[in-house]
């Protein structure tokens with residue numbers, strides 16, 4: 056054990072006893088509080104959405120048999136033309152990942168953006184590759200004031216690409232969480248506009264970043280706005296994704 060590790064182990068022991076901090080995801084006592092607010096067990100159980108996945112939306116595909124490679128696209132994406140060309144996430148919005156995202160967003164555990172961002176970079180490598188920049192989904196001013204930070208921006212900063220504030224909210228929208236899927240698309244339609252920076256992205260490939268994709272309505276509205284401004288390809292990378300298709 057090196058000197059730094061010895062010090063860290065000692066510090067972990069002292070903090071565990073003095074503060075007894077709980078894991079922000081599972082609530083168990085943290086053995087190594089200096090390594091962040093989520094325990095190793097929780098991080099280890101954040102599972103990827105395993106292949107085969109839809110090349111467009113990232114949802115799991117039923118089986119290898121039903122796929123006409125190389126166009127591995129799910130039924131819904133074949134049916135509907137979407138503005139998002141490719142979407143990926145670390146994993147499904149459930150279990151530890153859901154708890155970790157919750158801790159970041161609603162409990163203000165902003166240090167979680169770094170490890171989450173690292174996982175987004177790894178598991179979304181094919182989304183990040185070749186892109187000019189990342190665009191965080193903006194919060195409306197009133198919500199930003201209330202929360203104090205934009206979790207999408209915190210995540211976007213971890214992706215090793217320039218962050219461009221290309222979008223702004225033109226109006227406050229109802230919280231999507233309380234709305235049924237069908238109304239979510241209507242709720243966010245026309246809710247975004249490109250900024251002056253955004254208008255300089257004509258001909259570029261950009262990656263929209265958010266914490267969770269639920270029905271994809273918000274990301275889709277952002278993507279449509281960017282494409283209308285001349286962005287050639289819009290991809291999406293989120294920490295988590297609600298999977299609606301079942302294998």
Ligand SMILES: [Zn+2]
Nearest residue numbers: 078081094097
């Ligand atoms: Zn835990």
Ligand SMILES: [Zn+2]
Nearest residue numbers: 109112129132
């Ligand atoms: Zn799909």
